[in-house]
Amino acid sequence: MDVRRAFIVSLCVLFFGLRLVAADRPILVCFGDSITAGYGLGAGESYPDALQRDLDKLGYHFSVENMGTSGATTKDAVARVRAVVSLQPAIAVVEFGGNDGLRGLPLDQTRHNLDSVLATFEGAHIRVLLAGITLPPNYGPEYIHQFDQIFIDLAAKHHVVAVPMIYMDLVKEPGTIQADGIHPTAKGSEIIARTLLTALKPLLRKSR
Numbered sequence: 001m002d003v004r005r006a007f008i009v010s011l012c013v014l015f016f017g018l019r020l021v022a023a024d025r026p027i028l029v030c031f032g033d034s035i036t037a038g039y040g041l042g043a044g045e046s047y048p049d050a051l052q053r054d055l056d057k058l059g060y061h062f063s064v065e066n067m068g069t070s071g072a073t074t075k076d077a078v079a080r081v082r083a084v085v086s087l088q089p090a091i092a093v094v095e096f097g098g099n100d101g102l103r104g105l106p107l108d109q110t111r112h113n114l115d116s117v118l119a120t121f122e123g124a125h126i127r128v129l130l131a132g133i134t135l136p137p138n139y140g141p142e143y144i145h146q147f148d149q150i151f152i153d154l155a156a157k158h159h160v161v162a163v164p165m166i167y168m169d170l171v172k173e174p175g176t177i178q179a180d181g182i183h184p185t186a187k188g189s190e191i192i193a194r195t196l197l198t199a200l201k202p203l204l205r206k207s208r
Contacts, residue, residue: 007065007126013192016080018160021180022194024065025063025088026062026089026119027062027063027064027088027091028051028062028064028090028092028093028200028204029063029065029067029089030051030062030066030093030095031067031080031084031092031096032066032069032093032094032095033068033071033095033098033099034068034069034072035047035068035095035183036067036093036095037066037069037070038189039183040180040187041183041189042159042186045186045189047154047184047187047189047192047193047196048068048193049066050190050192050193050194051197053179055106055191055197055204058197059076062090062091062204063111066082067080068095072096072099073096073099073105073113074100074109074110074113074114074117075109076096077096077113078117079096085121085124085126089126090126091128091129091203091204092121092126092127093129093131093196093200094114094117094118094121096113097114097133097147097151098133100113100125101133102135104139107143107147109174109178110150111145111150111153111154113156114130114150114151114194115157115158118154118157127160128159128160128161129160129161129162129163129200129203130154130155130160131160131162131166132141132148132150132151132165132166134147134165134167136181152164161202161203163196163199166192166195167184168190169191169195169196170184170192170195173187173191176188182202183190184201
């Protein structure tokens with residue numbers, strides 16, 4: 001009985017000890033739509049999961065929180081940004097806009113909403129990586145150019161790190177996009193994580 005009690009106590013100490021260690025880590029929140037949420041993927045296969053593994057391997061002691069919501073637009077981002085700020089993250093990866101573009105929403109609306117989100121993080125002194133996306137060719141070159149320019153302009157306005165096209169390192173790699181032609185596979189998520197990590201490094205404080 002004593003041995004059993006000691007074993008249970010040891011497990012509890014280990015469990016709560018791990019939670020305390022995790023609590024001591026600064027938070028890196030991935031705030032986005034279905035690409036962030038890991039739509040169509042299994043547990044541990046989204047890009048935030050892959051980013052957590054990559055950070056751990058390199059000795060960056062951050063706790064990655066996945067705040068992705070499938071189907072979310074930039075309007076939803078505005079509605080939820082205060083909840084993200086309440087987590088007091090050190091860094092936020094902001095990945096919105098794809099659903100706005102696919103639905104043909106007014107570009108000034110997308111720009112205004114993302115501007116508001118970035119301003120909120122800026123006011124809370126949260127470092128940001130803005131992750132952009134582009135649209136299929138059938139949306140027309142003028143609309144696509146104006147859409148892409150939103151991410152470039154807002155990154156410059158708010159002086160934030162940006163990846164203008166989150167898929168830039170996987171578009172020519174086979175097996176990286178799901179059958180729907182939109183969402184990344186597990187392999188695609190790993191490539192996205194590496195792309196973002198390269199851009200994130202100036203924002204990271206490596207633990208000693």
